Amino acid sequence: MPSVPRVARSRFGVLPDGSEVERVLLQCDGGLEARIITYGASLQALLVPDVAGRRDDIVLGHDSFEGYLARRQFFGATIGRYANRIAGARFMLDGAEVQLAANNGSNSLHGGLEGFDRRNWRIVRIEDGNRPAVTLAYSSADGEEGYPGALDVEVTWRLTGPMELSLDMTARTDRITVVNLTNHSFFNLSGACSGQNILDHRLTVAADHFLAIDAGAIPLPQPPSAVEDTPFDFRAGVEIGTRIRNDHPQLRVGRGYDHNFCLAPSSDDARFAARLAAPTSGRVLELFTNQPGLQVYSGNFLDGSIAGKGGRLYRQSDAICLEPHAWPDTPNRPDFPTARLSPGEIYRHTTLYRFTHAIQGAIGTQSAVELPGGSGR
Template structure:
């Protein structure tokens, strides 16, 4: 007797670049859970369908229904970001005594890899796995001095459904010269649904971090040690609605126009450790994020200004989604007191993030005063 597979992979053309190259979409699906749609442009998570508490699947990430939207405007929806995610002050740093000048694309600073970062590249499909854990691996070669970064960098990104309700992201990179590497995924999450018409201010967020990095007006970390979250609107250790304190008159909320800060995670020991939990009261969806990265950038969609029409023709506005971006700390190449982002020949950069989904009872969420951390996480 043949037993139907619970998993499948489909591959199709999603769009065409101006040079005539095809942009492909790979759909990883579990009939008993998730469906992830990845496009080769930016190695991006174009859609993620997750069941709600009633079993109804909805797409929970912002983006575009057609490729033209991704090409028209750079907004990092679901993209793989590199060679260095977040900002490097003055678009320069010193490595082994040599000055490195980067492309400045965020005022005087370098942001998310420069003018043409990894999010603007059409990645190669190098492997597709169609077993019970469907997966796709994409690759990109970043040339020596691309956007100013030293060393030729070989990068691979693997998206895999490791269970009915778990999506795993693995990134690896190798270099032929000493360089710096900091990759992340820039998905915008709304657990009520990307087309729900709801914002994320009622989502309850937990972050397993005792400290965060205060920033200046250019979103560069201030020249000081990490700040304690205790007693500030940045204390998410016990689970707080995102909207509860986002409009508090706190200098760091003013300078960031909301949350756009790196939270300092406890050192990873072996497997990815718990970093954050996001709970939506309307859908009952719960996202738990585990990673081996030292930081988590929390961005509350502050610069979504209603000028971009996304999925279903919906105009994206401030706080329509939240980004939870595991990564190295910003400006690390200029901060020897921060965890290093250096990569040398013979070493392998490895980044793993797990997105694990569960459900919560709606009534329990609405009356809940705190969200407990998993054992061993946080304080």
């Protein structure tokens, strides 16, 4: 008996130059379904069953391509060449100044004026079967947005288990450069169209330190700050809304959480970084990564001016971003883990999103059980 296809490819939209934007749907028997669009190599939708088995899309975005094109909001996008900010849109590399495009005040944010999120990637490989996947590629020219070196990037989205979605990114350069990629999905485990915010979501972050920032969201010229006895201590799991409005200088300057959490050093293997649990749906997201930092952004600048899926206006705290990547402004901070990439080297980024169900009434104790068919890894 022939197997049922787990991959579907279709047209999603058209760019002004006539280029076609495609969407690839990946699905598995457990009910998990990911929809990837070539524009920005973006996670356009992620359908996950709740504790009762009902599937909902749990990422913010748009139902049609026109919304992505009309205004840059990074919904589900691949970010590069450098995720987060570089101070003054400049840095020194082997004694030479690199001047970038400034698009966030005087700083460079998420790759500049036209980052990887604004590029239409090409599909280079689609895999069907028990581990359906799509691989997308983009070639960034030497000097694009000011960055040195021609950079060849590949991004692979794969359903690695009935309730697991993996993201693997690689990059190669022909000249010394800096690389820092991430995915910028906005998560709401109650459902993107549920009408609920994420302040009741319980967040755990495996970090003892975070980076304090200035008014431009650039790390202050000091070592990482301890999370202990601050609103940034998520080591034991805390509801996001519990302390987000505390009178803390870093919450004021960020208008909430918009900070890099310093993860424990790791090899190339992904390790546990964060856990997000929603009490109403029972959905639990566990994030594993090989990256040195995790940017936690509580949707502080969603202001109701954008209509997303289902015509819903997105407002502050409607979703949370958990972005694994190198620390912000690393090219200007030799005391931070490096983001340097040389010819002959391969940049590797691995992130795994694993979904489980919370045991009834046990979200506060961090107990969880695998969804039916979960891999248990």
